Amino acid sequence: MSKRTDSNGYTMIFAIVMVLIVGSLLAFLASSLKPRIKENERIEKQQNILYAMGVNENDESSANFVSTTVAGEEFAKYIKKQIVIEGDKISESDDAYLIDVKKEQANAKAGKVRKLPLFVGEKDGKIFYVAPIRGKGLWDAIWGYVSMDENMVVQGAYFDHKGETPGLGANIKQRYFMDDFIGEHLMSTSGDFKGITVAKGNNDPKNEDKTDYEVDAIAGATITGDGVSAMIKADLALYVPYFKSLKNK
Amino acid sequence: MGLLSKKDAALLTDPLADNNPITIQVLGICSALAITAELKASIVMAVSVMFVLGLGNVVISLMRNIIPSKIRIIVQLIVVATLVIIVDLVLKAFQYELSKTLSVFVGLIITNCIIMGRFEAFALGNKPWRSFLDGIGNAVGYGVILIIVGFFRELLGSGTLLGFKVLGDPIEKTGLYAIGYENNGFMLLSPMALIVVGIIIWIQRSKNKALIEEN
Numbered sequence A: 001m002s003k004r005t006d007s008n009g010y011t012m013i014f015a016i017v018m019v020l021i022v023g024s025l026l027a028f029l030a031s032s033l034k035p036r037i038k039e040n041e042r043i044e045k046q047q048n049i050l051y052a053m054g055v056n057e058n059d060e061s062s063a064n065f066v067s068t069t070v071a072g073e074e075f076a077k078y079i080k081k082q083i084v085i086e087g088d089k090i091s092e093s094d095d096a097y098l099i100d101v102k103k104e105q106a107n108a109k110a111g112k113v114r115k116l117p118l119f120v121g122e123k124d125g126k127i128f129y130v131a132p133i134r135g136k137g138l139w140d141a142i143w144g145y146v147s148m149d150e151n152m153v154v155q156g157a158y159f160d161h162k163g164e165t166p167g168l169g170a171n172i173k174q175r176y177f178m179d180d181f182i183g184e185h186l187m188s189t190s191g192d193f194k195g196i197t198v199a200k201g202n203n204d205p206k207n208e209d210k211t212d213y214e215v216d217a218i219a220g221a222t223i224t225g226d227g228v229s230a231m232i233k234a235d236l237a238l239y240v241p242y243f244k245s246l247k248n249k
Numbered sequence B: 001m002g003l004l005s006k007k008d009a010a011l012l013t014d015p016l017a018d019n020n021p022i023t024i025q026v027l028g029i030c031s032a033l034a035i036t037a038e039l040k041a042s043i044v045m046a047v048s049v050m051f052v053l054g055l056g057n058v059v060i061s062l063m064r065n066i067i068p069s070k071i072r073i074i075v076q077l078i079v080v081a082t083l084v085i086i087v088d089l090v091l092k093a094f095q096y097e098l099s100k101t102l103s104v105f106v107g108l109i110i111t112n113c114i115i116m117g118r119f120e121a122f123a124l125g126n127k128p129w130r131s132f133l134d135g136i137g138n139a140v141g142y143g144v145i146l147i148i149v150g151f152f153r154e155l156l157g158s159g160t161l162l163g164f165k166v167l168g169d170p171i172e173k174t175g176l177y178a179i180g181y182e183n184n185g186f187m188l189l190s191p192m193a194l195i196v197v198g199i200i201i202w203i204q205r206s207k208n209k210a211l212i213e214e215n
Helices: A008-052 A068-078 A101-109 A169-173 A175-181 A222-237 A240-247 B006-016 B029-034 B039-062 B069-094 B096-110 B113-121 B128-158 B175-179 B190-207
Strands: A079-086 A089-092 A115-123 A126-136 A141-148 A154-161 A197-199 A214-216
Touching: A008 A068, A008 A115, A008 A126, A008 A141, A008 A154, A008 B069, A068 A079, A068 A115, A101 A115, A101 A126, A126 A222, A141 A222, A154 A169, A154 A175, A169 A175, A169 A222, A175 A214, A197 A222, B006 B128, B029 B096, B029 B128, B029 B190, B039 B069, B039 B096, B039 B113, B039 B128, B069 B096, B069 B113, B113 B128, B128 B190
Parallel strands: A197 A214
Antiparallel strands: A079 A089, A079 A115, A115 A126, A126 A141, A141 A154
Protein backbone atom coordinates (compact mmCIF):
# COMPACT_ATOMS: atom_id res chain seq x y z
CA MET A 1 0.00 0.00 0.00
CA SER A 2 1.36 3.40 -0.89
CA LYS A 3 2.08 6.01 1.72
CA ARG A 4 -0.39 8.27 -0.03
CA THR A 5 -3.22 7.10 2.21
CA ASP A 6 -1.36 8.10 5.36
CA SER A 7 -1.12 11.83 4.67
CA ASN A 8 -3.32 14.21 6.64
CA GLY A 9 -4.70 15.80 3.52
CA TYR A 10 -5.85 12.47 2.09
CA THR A 11 -7.37 11.48 5.42
CA MET A 12 -9.34 14.73 5.60
CA ILE A 13 -10.61 14.47 2.05
CA PHE A 14 -11.54 10.83 2.51
CA ALA A 15 -13.47 11.62 5.69
CA ILE A 16 -15.36 14.49 4.07
CA VAL A 17 -16.23 12.54 0.93
CA MET A 18 -17.34 9.53 2.96
CA VAL A 19 -19.56 11.58 5.23
CA LEU A 20 -21.13 13.31 2.22
CA ILE A 21 -21.84 10.03 0.44
CA VAL A 22 -23.15 8.18 3.48
CA GLY A 23 -25.10 11.19 4.72
CA SER A 24 -26.86 11.88 1.44
CA LEU A 25 -27.54 8.19 0.85
CA LEU A 26 -29.21 7.80 4.23
CA ALA A 27 -31.06 11.10 3.94
CA PHE A 28 -32.34 10.13 0.52
CA LEU A 29 -33.46 6.71 1.69
CA ALA A 30 -35.08 8.03 4.84
CA SER A 31 -37.07 10.73 3.07
CA SER A 32 -38.13 8.58 0.13
CA LEU A 33 -39.30 5.76 2.40
CA LYS A 34 -40.96 8.04 4.94
CA PRO A 35 -44.48 8.01 3.45
CA ARG A 36 -44.52 4.22 3.40
CA ILE A 37 -43.22 3.98 6.94
CA LYS A 38 -45.78 6.53 8.17
CA GLU A 39 -48.55 4.59 6.48
CA ASN A 40 -47.37 1.37 8.11
CA GLU A 41 -47.39 3.06 11.50
CA ARG A 42 -50.88 4.41 10.94
CA ILE A 43 -52.23 0.97 10.08
CA GLU A 44 -50.44 -0.49 13.06
CA LYS A 45 -52.22 1.94 15.38
CA GLN A 46 -55.56 0.82 14.02
CA GLN A 47 -54.54 -2.80 14.46
CA ASN A 48 -53.42 -2.14 18.04
CA ILE A 49 -56.69 -0.47 19.00
CA LEU A 50 -58.72 -3.25 17.40
CA TYR A 51 -56.56 -5.85 19.10
CA ALA A 52 -57.25 -4.38 22.54
CA MET A 53 -61.01 -4.60 22.01
CA GLY A 54 -60.78 -8.21 20.91
CA VAL A 55 -60.88 -7.74 17.15
CA ASN A 56 -57.88 -9.84 16.24
CA GLU A 57 -56.86 -13.13 14.72
CA ASN A 58 -55.42 -14.76 17.81
CA ASP A 59 -54.91 -18.48 17.65
CA GLU A 60 -54.28 -20.68 20.66
CA SER A 61 -51.17 -19.02 21.97
CA SER A 62 -49.89 -16.24 19.73
CA ALA A 63 -51.10 -12.69 19.29
CA ASN A 64 -52.13 -11.80 15.75
CA PHE A 65 -53.58 -8.57 14.40
CA VAL A 66 -56.25 -8.37 11.75
CA SER A 67 -54.37 -8.25 8.46
CA THR A 68 -53.05 -4.91 7.25
CA THR A 69 -55.22 -4.97 4.15
CA VAL A 70 -58.48 -4.96 6.09
CA ALA A 71 -57.36 -2.93 9.13
CA GLY A 72 -58.87 0.31 7.82
CA GLU A 73 -62.23 -1.29 7.02
CA GLU A 74 -62.46 -3.12 10.32
CA PHE A 75 -61.47 0.02 12.17
CA ALA A 76 -64.30 1.93 10.55
CA LYS A 77 -66.70 -0.91 11.27
CA TYR A 78 -65.93 -1.49 14.94
CA ILE A 79 -64.89 1.93 16.20
CA LYS A 80 -68.09 3.92 16.56
CA LYS A 81 -66.73 7.10 18.02
CA GLN A 82 -63.36 8.70 18.60
CA ILE A 83 -63.42 11.10 21.50
CA VAL A 84 -60.87 13.72 22.44
CA ILE A 85 -60.98 14.83 26.07
CA GLU A 86 -59.31 18.18 26.58
CA GLY A 87 -59.77 19.32 30.16
CA ASP A 88 -63.54 19.72 30.52
CA LYS A 89 -64.07 19.87 26.79
CA ILE A 90 -65.09 16.70 25.01
CA SER A 91 -65.11 16.59 21.25
CA GLU A 92 -65.19 14.02 18.51
CA SER A 93 -62.63 13.60 15.78
CA ASP A 94 -62.08 10.91 13.21
CA ASP A 95 -58.33 11.35 13.47
CA ALA A 96 -58.12 11.05 17.23
CA TYR A 97 -56.18 7.83 16.85
CA LEU A 98 -53.37 9.78 15.22
CA ILE A 99 -52.84 11.90 18.33
CA ASP A 100 -49.24 11.45 19.43
CA VAL A 101 -49.40 10.39 23.07
CA LYS A 102 -45.72 11.20 23.53
CA LYS A 103 -46.26 14.80 22.43
CA GLU A 104 -49.33 15.14 24.60
CA GLN A 105 -47.40 13.90 27.62
CA ALA A 106 -44.72 16.50 26.91
CA ASN A 107 -47.45 19.16 26.59
CA ALA A 108 -48.85 18.16 29.95
CA LYS A 109 -45.40 18.49 31.49
CA ALA A 110 -45.04 21.94 30.00
CA GLY A 111 -48.26 22.94 31.75
CA LYS A 112 -50.54 22.77 28.72
CA VAL A 113 -53.79 20.85 28.59
CA ARG A 114 -53.26 17.31 27.42
CA LYS A 115 -55.48 15.88 24.72
CA LEU A 116 -56.75 12.48 25.76
CA PRO A 117 -58.02 10.30 22.94
CA LEU A 118 -60.55 7.59 23.75
CA PHE A 119 -61.97 5.18 21.22
CA VAL A 120 -65.47 3.86 21.68
CA GLY A 121 -65.93 0.56 19.95
CA GLU A 122 -68.79 -1.87 19.70
CA LYS A 123 -68.48 -5.59 19.18
CA ASP A 124 -71.27 -8.15 19.57
CA GLY A 125 -73.44 -5.53 21.23
CA LYS A 126 -70.85 -4.74 23.86
CA ILE A 127 -69.29 -1.31 24.24
CA PHE A 128 -65.52 -1.00 24.65
CA TYR A 129 -63.58 2.08 25.66
CA VAL A 130 -60.01 1.91 24.40
CA ALA A 131 -57.36 4.26 25.78
CA PRO A 132 -53.71 4.61 24.78
CA ILE A 133 -50.97 4.55 27.42
CA ARG A 134 -47.27 5.26 27.20
CA GLY A 135 -44.34 5.03 29.57
CA LYS A 136 -40.76 3.96 30.09
CA GLY A 137 -39.38 0.43 30.17
CA LEU A 138 -35.83 -0.57 30.97
CA TRP A 139 -34.16 0.66 27.77
CA ASP A 140 -36.65 2.73 25.92
CA ALA A 141 -40.31 3.62 25.49
CA ILE A 142 -43.13 1.17 26.11
CA TRP A 143 -46.73 1.80 25.15
CA GLY A 144 -50.02 0.09 24.73
CA TYR A 145 -53.78 0.22 24.45
CA VAL A 146 -56.21 -0.88 27.14
CA SER A 147 -59.86 -1.51 26.46
CA MET A 148 -62.33 -1.19 29.33
CA ASP A 149 -66.04 -1.42 29.93
CA GLU A 150 -67.95 1.49 31.46
CA ASN A 151 -66.92 0.35 34.98
CA MET A 152 -63.25 0.45 34.05
CA VAL A 153 -62.89 -3.30 34.10
CA VAL A 154 -60.18 -4.26 31.61
CA GLN A 155 -61.51 -6.11 28.56
CA GLY A 156 -58.27 -6.43 26.68
CA ALA A 157 -54.79 -5.01 26.53
CA TYR A 158 -52.06 -4.65 23.99
CA PHE A 159 -48.51 -3.70 24.93
CA ASP A 160 -45.54 -2.94 22.77
CA HIS A 161 -42.02 -1.68 23.28
CA LYS A 162 -39.19 -0.09 21.40
CA GLY A 163 -36.16 -1.90 22.74
CA GLU A 164 -36.81 -4.15 25.71
CA THR A 165 -34.58 -7.19 26.11
CA PRO A 166 -35.70 -10.05 23.87
CA GLY A 167 -36.84 -12.99 25.95
CA LEU A 168 -37.30 -10.87 29.07
CA GLY A 169 -38.88 -7.41 28.99
CA ALA A 170 -39.89 -7.89 25.37
CA ASN A 171 -42.35 -10.54 26.55
CA ILE A 172 -44.82 -7.87 27.63
CA LYS A 173 -46.23 -8.25 24.13
CA GLN A 174 -46.78 -11.97 24.58
CA ARG A 175 -50.26 -13.35 24.99
CA TYR A 176 -49.64 -14.92 28.38
CA PHE A 177 -48.82 -11.53 29.82
CA MET A 178 -51.38 -9.36 28.01
CA ASP A 179 -54.22 -11.81 28.58
CA ASP A 180 -53.64 -11.68 32.33
CA PHE A 181 -55.06 -8.17 32.33
CA ILE A 182 -58.43 -9.23 30.96
CA GLY A 183 -61.09 -8.96 33.62
CA GLU A 184 -58.91 -7.08 36.08
CA HIS A 185 -60.58 -4.18 37.85
CA LEU A 186 -59.01 -0.73 37.78
CA MET A 187 -61.43 0.82 40.28
CA SER A 188 -62.23 -0.31 43.80
CA THR A 189 -65.87 -0.85 44.73
CA SER A 190 -65.79 2.42 46.64
CA GLY A 191 -64.78 4.24 43.48
CA ASP A 192 -61.08 4.83 44.04
CA PHE A 193 -58.73 4.39 41.13
CA LYS A 194 -56.32 1.56 41.97
CA GLY A 195 -54.59 0.77 38.69
CA ILE A 196 -53.07 -2.63 38.06
CA THR A 197 -49.66 -3.53 39.45
CA VAL A 198 -47.37 -6.03 37.78
CA ALA A 199 -46.31 -7.87 40.94
CA LYS A 200 -43.80 -10.58 41.74
CA GLY A 201 -44.88 -13.46 43.96
CA ASN A 202 -48.44 -12.29 44.30
CA ASN A 203 -49.71 -15.77 45.27
CA ASP A 204 -52.10 -15.68 42.35
CA PRO A 205 -50.13 -17.00 39.37
CA LYS A 206 -53.25 -18.41 37.73
CA ASN A 207 -54.73 -14.93 38.03
CA GLU A 208 -58.07 -15.99 39.40
CA ASP A 209 -58.54 -13.04 41.71
CA LYS A 210 -59.60 -10.24 39.40
CA THR A 211 -60.02 -7.61 42.10
CA ASP A 212 -56.55 -7.76 43.62
CA TYR A 213 -55.35 -5.04 41.22
CA GLU A 214 -52.35 -7.24 40.42
CA VAL A 215 -51.12 -9.45 37.62
CA ASP A 216 -48.19 -11.84 37.74
CA ALA A 217 -44.83 -10.39 36.68
CA ILE A 218 -42.42 -11.82 34.10
CA ALA A 219 -39.25 -13.35 35.55
CA GLY A 220 -36.22 -11.26 34.68
CA ALA A 221 -38.27 -8.26 33.59
CA THR A 222 -38.78 -6.35 36.82
CA ILE A 223 -38.12 -2.87 35.50
CA THR A 224 -40.18 -3.34 32.35
CA GLY A 225 -43.00 -4.68 34.53
CA ASP A 226 -42.75 -1.69 36.84
CA GLY A 227 -42.94 0.49 33.75
CA VAL A 228 -46.17 -1.22 32.71
CA SER A 229 -47.66 -0.68 36.20
CA ALA A 230 -46.58 2.96 36.16
CA MET A 231 -48.02 3.78 32.74
CA ILE A 232 -51.32 2.13 33.57
CA LYS A 233 -51.56 4.08 36.83
CA ALA A 234 -50.51 7.40 35.38
CA ASP A 235 -52.32 7.42 32.06
CA LEU A 236 -55.55 5.59 32.81
CA ALA A 237 -56.14 7.67 35.97
CA LEU A 238 -56.66 10.63 33.66
CA TYR A 239 -59.75 8.99 32.22
CA VAL A 240 -61.43 8.45 35.59
CA PRO A 241 -63.44 11.72 35.50
CA TYR A 242 -64.81 10.77 32.09
CA PHE A 243 -65.92 7.33 33.24
CA LYS A 244 -67.49 8.86 36.35
CA SER A 245 -69.39 11.31 34.18
CA LEU A 246 -70.71 8.39 32.11
CA LYS A 247 -72.38 7.00 35.21
CA ASN A 248 -74.03 10.27 36.14
CA LYS A 249 -75.71 10.55 32.80
CA MET B 1 -15.48 -29.21 -1.61
CA GLY B 2 -14.99 -28.62 -5.28
CA LEU B 3 -16.19 -25.06 -5.19
CA LEU B 4 -13.76 -23.87 -2.55
CA SER B 5 -10.04 -24.42 -2.28
CA LYS B 6 -8.79 -25.95 0.94
CA LYS B 7 -7.63 -22.59 2.24
CA ASP B 8 -10.96 -20.99 1.49
CA ALA B 9 -12.89 -23.80 3.10
CA ALA B 10 -10.82 -23.37 6.25
CA LEU B 11 -12.08 -19.77 6.43
CA LEU B 12 -15.57 -21.14 6.78
CA THR B 13 -14.88 -24.04 9.12
CA ASP B 14 -12.18 -22.72 11.47
CA PRO B 15 -14.44 -20.25 13.29
CA LEU B 16 -16.93 -23.03 13.93
CA ALA B 17 -14.72 -24.79 16.45
CA ASP B 18 -11.01 -24.18 16.96
CA ASN B 19 -11.12 -20.46 16.32
CA ASN B 20 -14.62 -19.73 17.49
CA PRO B 21 -15.20 -16.00 18.00
CA ILE B 22 -17.04 -16.49 21.29
CA THR B 23 -15.40 -19.42 23.01
CA ILE B 24 -11.81 -18.89 21.82
CA GLN B 25 -11.50 -15.20 21.00
CA VAL B 26 -14.10 -14.18 23.60
CA LEU B 27 -15.63 -11.58 21.30
CA GLY B 28 -19.30 -10.73 20.98
CA ILE B 29 -19.97 -11.74 24.57
CA CYS B 30 -22.18 -8.71 25.22
CA SER B 31 -24.86 -9.79 22.79
CA ALA B 32 -24.43 -13.44 23.74
CA LEU B 33 -25.44 -12.48 27.26
CA ALA B 34 -28.17 -10.07 26.35
CA ILE B 35 -30.43 -11.90 23.97
CA THR B 36 -30.08 -15.61 24.61
CA ALA B 37 -32.93 -15.98 27.08
CA GLU B 38 -35.00 -17.29 24.18
CA LEU B 39 -34.06 -19.59 21.33
CA LYS B 40 -35.95 -17.54 18.76
CA ALA B 41 -34.11 -14.33 19.61
CA SER B 42 -30.80 -16.20 19.34
CA ILE B 43 -31.66 -17.43 15.87
CA VAL B 44 -32.79 -14.00 14.68
CA MET B 45 -29.60 -12.42 15.99
CA ALA B 46 -27.44 -15.14 14.39
CA VAL B 47 -29.03 -14.61 10.97
CA SER B 48 -28.81 -10.81 11.22
CA VAL B 49 -25.14 -10.90 12.15
CA MET B 50 -24.44 -13.31 9.30
CA PHE B 51 -25.98 -10.87 6.85
CA VAL B 52 -24.21 -7.79 8.18
CA LEU B 53 -20.85 -9.45 8.66
CA GLY B 54 -20.83 -11.12 5.24
CA LEU B 55 -21.79 -7.94 3.44
CA GLY B 56 -19.71 -5.62 5.63
CA ASN B 57 -16.59 -7.69 5.15
CA VAL B 58 -17.01 -7.42 1.37
CA VAL B 59 -17.51 -3.66 1.49
CA ILE B 60 -14.49 -3.10 3.74
CA SER B 61 -12.42 -5.44 1.61
CA LEU B 62 -13.32 -3.52 -1.55
CA MET B 63 -12.33 -0.28 0.16
CA ARG B 64 -9.21 -1.70 1.83
CA ASN B 65 -6.71 0.08 -0.40
CA ILE B 66 -8.24 3.52 -0.07
CA ILE B 67 -9.10 3.61 3.63
CA PRO B 68 -6.69 5.93 5.49
CA SER B 69 -5.15 3.90 8.30
CA LYS B 70 -5.51 6.73 10.83
CA ILE B 71 -9.28 6.73 10.72
CA ARG B 72 -9.91 3.13 9.72
CA ILE B 73 -11.87 2.24 12.87
CA ILE B 74 -14.25 5.14 12.28
CA VAL B 75 -14.66 4.11 8.65
CA GLN B 76 -15.50 0.56 9.72
CA LEU B 77 -18.00 1.80 12.24
CA ILE B 78 -19.68 3.98 9.62
CA VAL B 79 -19.87 1.11 7.14
CA VAL B 80 -21.55 -1.22 9.61
CA ALA B 81 -23.88 1.46 10.96
CA THR B 82 -24.90 2.49 7.44
CA LEU B 83 -25.58 -1.09 6.40
CA VAL B 84 -27.68 -1.76 9.46
CA ILE B 85 -29.67 1.45 9.15
CA ILE B 86 -30.37 0.84 5.45
CA VAL B 87 -31.66 -2.64 6.22
CA ASP B 88 -33.75 -1.29 9.08
CA LEU B 89 -35.31 1.46 6.94
CA VAL B 90 -36.09 -0.84 4.02
CA LEU B 91 -37.68 -3.41 6.33
CA LYS B 92 -39.76 -0.72 8.03
CA ALA B 93 -41.13 0.36 4.67
CA PHE B 94 -41.72 -3.02 3.06
CA GLN B 95 -41.73 -5.67 5.79
CA TYR B 96 -43.12 -3.83 8.79
CA GLU B 97 -43.90 -6.89 10.88
CA LEU B 98 -40.41 -8.31 10.46
CA SER B 99 -38.82 -4.95 11.23
CA LYS B 100 -40.68 -4.83 14.55
CA THR B 101 -39.02 -8.08 15.55
CA LEU B 102 -35.59 -6.98 14.39
CA SER B 103 -35.50 -3.37 15.55
CA VAL B 104 -34.31 -4.38 19.00
CA PHE B 105 -31.29 -6.05 17.49
CA VAL B 106 -30.14 -3.08 15.41
CA GLY B 107 -28.17 -1.44 18.19
CA LEU B 108 -26.72 -4.75 19.28
CA ILE B 109 -25.47 -5.54 15.79
CA ILE B 110 -23.71 -2.20 15.35
CA THR B 111 -21.83 -2.61 18.61
CA ASN B 112 -21.00 -6.29 18.11
CA CYS B 113 -17.25 -6.66 18.63
CA ILE B 114 -17.07 -9.60 16.23
CA ILE B 115 -18.05 -7.38 13.33
CA MET B 116 -15.43 -4.73 14.08
CA GLY B 117 -12.95 -7.48 14.88
CA ARG B 118 -13.33 -9.22 11.52
CA PHE B 119 -13.22 -5.94 9.59
CA GLU B 120 -10.02 -4.99 11.34
CA ALA B 121 -8.32 -8.39 11.42
CA PHE B 122 -9.36 -9.84 8.10
CA ALA B 123 -11.25 -7.71 5.59
CA LEU B 124 -8.66 -4.90 5.66
CA GLY B 125 -6.01 -7.26 4.35
CA ASN B 126 -7.82 -9.73 2.11
CA LYS B 127 -9.72 -9.93 -1.16
CA PRO B 128 -13.53 -9.63 -1.19
CA TRP B 129 -14.39 -13.30 -1.82
CA ARG B 130 -12.14 -14.53 0.98
CA SER B 131 -13.47 -11.80 3.26
CA PHE B 132 -17.00 -12.86 2.49
CA LEU B 133 -16.24 -16.46 3.45
CA ASP B 134 -14.50 -15.31 6.60
CA GLY B 135 -17.50 -13.19 7.55
CA ILE B 136 -19.96 -16.01 7.01
CA GLY B 137 -17.73 -18.49 8.85
CA ASN B 138 -17.37 -16.26 11.88
CA ALA B 139 -21.06 -15.39 11.93
CA VAL B 140 -21.96 -19.07 11.88
CA GLY B 141 -19.45 -19.81 14.65
CA TYR B 142 -21.02 -17.02 16.67
CA GLY B 143 -24.54 -18.15 15.85
CA VAL B 144 -23.90 -21.76 16.85
CA ILE B 145 -22.84 -20.73 20.36
CA LEU B 146 -25.76 -18.31 20.61
CA ILE B 147 -28.20 -21.03 19.66
CA ILE B 148 -26.71 -23.55 22.10
CA VAL B 149 -26.90 -21.02 24.94
CA GLY B 150 -30.40 -19.94 23.91
CA PHE B 151 -31.52 -23.56 23.79
CA PHE B 152 -30.44 -24.33 27.36
CA ARG B 153 -31.56 -21.01 28.81
CA GLU B 154 -35.04 -21.23 27.35
CA LEU B 155 -35.43 -24.92 28.14
CA LEU B 156 -34.26 -24.72 31.75
CA GLY B 157 -35.47 -21.19 32.45
CA SER B 158 -38.94 -21.19 30.94
CA GLY B 159 -39.50 -24.87 30.13
CA THR B 160 -40.22 -23.95 26.50
CA LEU B 161 -38.45 -24.12 23.15
CA LEU B 162 -39.32 -21.54 20.50
CA GLY B 163 -42.35 -20.81 22.67
CA PHE B 164 -43.65 -24.39 22.76
CA LYS B 165 -44.19 -25.84 26.20
CA VAL B 166 -42.02 -28.93 25.84
CA LEU B 167 -41.88 -29.76 29.54
CA GLY B 168 -45.56 -29.28 30.31
CA ASP B 169 -47.41 -26.35 31.83
CA PRO B 170 -45.85 -24.90 35.01
CA ILE B 171 -49.10 -23.32 36.18
CA GLU B 172 -51.47 -26.18 35.41
CA LYS B 173 -48.84 -28.63 36.71
CA THR B 174 -48.75 -31.01 33.77
CA GLY B 175 -45.88 -32.99 32.26
CA LEU B 176 -42.65 -32.77 34.25
CA TYR B 177 -44.14 -30.18 36.58
CA ALA B 178 -46.61 -32.76 37.87
CA ILE B 179 -43.74 -34.58 39.61
CA GLY B 180 -42.36 -31.47 41.23
CA TYR B 181 -40.02 -30.05 38.58
CA GLU B 182 -39.55 -26.28 38.75
CA ASN B 183 -38.22 -23.82 36.19
CA ASN B 184 -34.94 -22.25 37.15
CA GLY B 185 -35.66 -18.53 36.93
CA PHE B 186 -31.97 -17.77 37.32
CA MET B 187 -31.38 -19.23 33.86
CA LEU B 188 -33.22 -16.24 32.41
CA LEU B 189 -30.77 -13.74 33.86
CA SER B 190 -27.56 -12.75 32.11
CA PRO B 191 -25.10 -14.30 34.61
CA MET B 192 -26.30 -17.76 33.62
CA ALA B 193 -25.49 -17.05 29.98
CA LEU B 194 -21.93 -16.39 31.03
CA ILE B 195 -21.86 -19.63 33.01
CA VAL B 196 -23.28 -21.60 30.07
CA VAL B 197 -20.66 -20.07 27.77
CA GLY B 198 -18.06 -20.98 30.39
CA ILE B 199 -19.21 -24.58 30.40
CA ILE B 200 -19.03 -24.70 26.60
CA ILE B 201 -15.47 -23.32 26.75
CA TRP B 202 -14.59 -25.93 29.37
CA ILE B 203 -15.96 -28.82 27.30
CA GLN B 204 -14.29 -27.56 24.14
CA ARG B 205 -10.88 -27.23 25.77
CA SER B 206 -11.04 -30.56 27.51
CA LYS B 207 -11.66 -32.19 24.14
CA ASN B 208 -8.93 -30.28 22.34
CA LYS B 209 -5.99 -29.77 24.68
CA ALA B 210 -4.16 -27.67 22.09
CA LEU B 211 -6.53 -24.81 22.83
CA ILE B 212 -5.44 -24.49 26.44
CA GLU B 213 -3.25 -21.43 26.96
CA GLU B 214 0.00 -21.87 28.86
CA ASN B 215 0.72 -19.58 31.75
